[in-house]
Amino acid sequence: MGAPAPAAQRLNVPGPQQAHGRQQMADVNQARGSQQAVSPEQAQTTEQAQTPQKEPGWRQGITATIPFTITVGALGIVFGATAGTVGLSGAAAFAMSVFVFSGAAQFSSLGLWHEGMAAVLLATALLGSRFLLMSASMALRLPGEPRWKRFLLANTIIDESYGLFMAAGPGAGASFLLGSMAVLYTPWLLGTWLGVKLGPLVPASWQLTLEAIFPLVFLVLVVLTSGSRAKAVVATIAAALAVACAVWLPGGWGLLIAGVSASAIGPWLARRLT
Amino acid sequence: MNADMIADMNAPLTIALMALITLACRAIPMVALSDPERLPTWLRQWLEYMPPAVLAATVAPAVLAPGGEFALRPDLIAFAVCLFVAVRTRQILPPVLAGLAVLIIGQNLGLM
Numbered sequence: 001m002g003a004p005a006p007a008a009q010r011l012n013v014p015g016p017q018q019a020h021g022r023q024q025m026a027d028v029n030q031a032r033g034s035q036q037a038v039s040p041e042q043a044q045t046t047e048q049a050q051t052p053q054k055e056p057g058w059r060q061g062i063t064a065t066i067p068f069t070i071t072v073g074a075l076g077i078v079f080g081a082t083a084g085t086v087g088l089s090g091a092a093a094f095a096m097s098v099f100v101f102s103g104a105a106q107f108s109s110l111g112l113w114h115e116g117m118a119a120v121l122l123a124t125a126l127l128g129s130r131f132l133l134m135s136a137s138m139a140l141r142l143p144g145e146p147r148w149k150r151f152l153l154a155n156t157i158i159d160e161s162y163g164l165f166m167a168a169g170p171g172a173g174a175s176f177l178l179g180s181m182a183v184l185y186t187p188w189l190l191g192t193w194l195g196v197k198l199g200p201l202v203p204a205s206w207q208l209t210l211e212a213i214f215p216l217v218f219l220v221l222v223v224l225t226s227g228s229r230a231k232a233v234v235a236t237i238a239a240a241l242a243v244a245c246a247v248w249l250p251g252g253w254g255l256l257i258a259g260v261s262a263s264a265i266g267p268w269l270a271r272r273l274t
Numbered sequence: 275m276n277a278d279m280i281a282d283m284n285a286p287l288t289i290a291l292m293a294l295i296t297l298a299c300r301a302i303p304m305v306a307l308s309d310p311e312r313l314p315t316w317l318r319q320w321l322e323y324m325p326p327a328v329l330a331a332t333v334a335p336a337v338l339a340p341g342g343e344f345a346l347r348p349d350l351i352a353f354a355v356c357l358f359v360a361v362r363t364r365q366i367l368p369p370v371l372a373g374l375a376v377l378i379i380g381q382n383l384g385l386m
Contacts, residue, residue, distance in 0.1 A: 071366065092285040099293035104325070108332045109292060117288045124292045126328045128299035133321050136303035147305050154301035209377055212349070216356050216373040218333040223360035223369075225325040238327040239334030246335035247344050258331035259324065266323025267316070 055171035061179025068160045069187040075103050076191020081199035082214045086113040090196035097192040126259045134162040145174060156181035230270035238262035349386040352377040
């Protein structure tokens with residue numbers, strides 16, 4: 001618990017992305033390993049913030065994002081390897097990484113694949129709803145960019161790129177975002193491809209163990225997105241509701257009922273608990 | 275397996291729609307909303323609690339009620355260990371490895 005915490009805290013930028021696991025995970029990762037590689041953020045958030053600097057461009061976008069390649073690549077491998085276990089073909093898994101490019105949505109789609117398309121799409125929409133907020137707050141940081149360019153830049157939004165971009169300060173613009181995106185997209189695709197290739201090589205006796213990786217990873221994502229007490233309570237309530245729905249209700253309604261209602265009481269809980 | 279065939283038939287359409295929904299969530303505010311402060315406060319606060327709720331609601335049934343049957347199984351110990359380590363370390367790899375280790379040990383001892 002000790003050492004990484006202060007650095008991770010320092011890197012955390014105020015705002016909605018604190019709620020997102022992969023951001024926190026990556027923060028911790030940054031704080032642990034490659035302090036040098038995060039110079040733009042660190043400079044912005046430490047005592048050096050006063051010294052005048054060049055505006056962060058694509059180079060800074062790339063160097064700041066390098067520590068994330070490990071977590072993103074590893075998650076890609078796990079995704080590619082587990083996709084086969086729910087009956088998704090390698091090509092389909094790779095296509096999903098290319099076109100959807102959202103770890104949370106993709107992993108939950110694997111968990112819900114046998115529930116049918118409606119459940120998968122519902123989860124995608126609920127998980128995608130956080131992009132609405134990120135996108136809205138990023139729009140303010142990209143003044144003067146034409147609409148077509150904003151549309152293209154919107155494709156770069158994931159938890160990591162959002163956190164980095166907001167942490168890099170008001171000077172960071174489209175080029176920072178594109179540099180960051182390039183460094184995140186590559187390991188995600190490479191990882192997925194590797195996972196697809198490695199998945200079938202695993203002996204059958206390991207299959208049961210391998211299948212457990214998905215819920216284990218997801219459990220960790222829940223913990224990492226539950227950064228406050230209110231969020232932890234919300235997650236617990238959502239889990240209980242979803243289990244109750246899975247037992248008593250047919251279909252994938254548990255996600256909608258649990259996801260929407262548990263998150264709705266979050267703000268009320270937050271006022272109560274502080 | 276029959277379920278696999280059904281899943282594969284739906285795959286291209288499902289993935290295309292997933293991509294479309296995700297793109298809409300990413301692009302619509304960026305293109306249309308120049309001022310996110312205009313979003314109603316209640317909506318912004320609500321969205322903030324969406325990720326833990328949705329992620330928990332996704333994983334909990336898979337762990338606690340696979341196949342729609344609530345069951346306390348011995349391998350839940352592995353998930354409990356994973357949860358504990360995740361809360362303590364707030365990192366991704368240590369809890370996953372700890373959970374896997376418990377699971378593998380349990381399986382080899384014939385307990386899980």
